[in-house]
Amino acid sequence: MKALIVTAHGSRRAESNNEFIQIVEKVKALFDPSEYSVTHAFLEIEPPFLSEQLPLVIAQGYSTIDIFPYFLNAGTHVDRDIPQIISKVQSHNPLCAITQLPYIGSFHGMAELIFSQIR
Numbered sequence: 276m277k278a279l280i281v282t283a284h285g286s287r288r289a290e291s292n293n294e295f296i297q298i299v300e301k302v303k304a305l306f307d308p309s310e311y312s313v314t315h316a317f318l319e320i321e322p323p324f325l326s327e328q329l330p331l332v333i334a335q336g337y338s339t340i341d342i343f344p345y346f347l348n349a350g351t352h353v354d355r356d357i358p359q360i361i362s363k364v365q366s367h368n369p370l371c372a373i374t375q376l377p378y379i380g381s382f383h384g385m386a387e388l389i390f391s392q393i394r
Contacts, residue, residue: 278312278337282325283345284352285317292321295345312337318352325357329364329373338371347380 281299286292296315303313312335316328323331325342332340342361344353361373 276310276312276337277339277341278314278332278335279306279341279343280314280316280325280328280332281343281345282316282318282357285320285324287320292317298345318356326360326364329360330368333364333368333371340371340373341376342373343376344378346378349378349381353378 279302281302283292283295299313299315306313312332314323314328314332316323316325318325329340329342342357344357346353357375361375365371365373
């Protein structure tokens with residue numbers, strides 16, 4: 276069984292964090308729970324933090340974990356912070372396969388999605 280951690284920045288606004296959590300819950304509902312465990316994490320401001328959530332998921336017995344960065348651009352969090360967290364956790368759990376997936380803004384079709392929402 277695999278785990279997916281959808282990771283966002285985190286906000287001081289509870290409404291923004293709750294909106295993100297609701298999106299992750301909708302994603303979770305699309306997966307077969309016997310095949311994929313889906314949860315969320317934040318990088319800053321609001322727990323659960325990725326640095327804590329990732330070891331927790333491993334402690335629950337998951338050894339194949341995908342990290343999905345819910346970011347539009349490849350900034351410091353995507354290019355440095357998330358890989359550093361993965362590397363640190365991976366060094367303590369060498370039998371786990373932890374993969375950082377492409378960030379949402381890099382997806383093909385993003386321009387078409389924006390265009391379709393405006394039209």
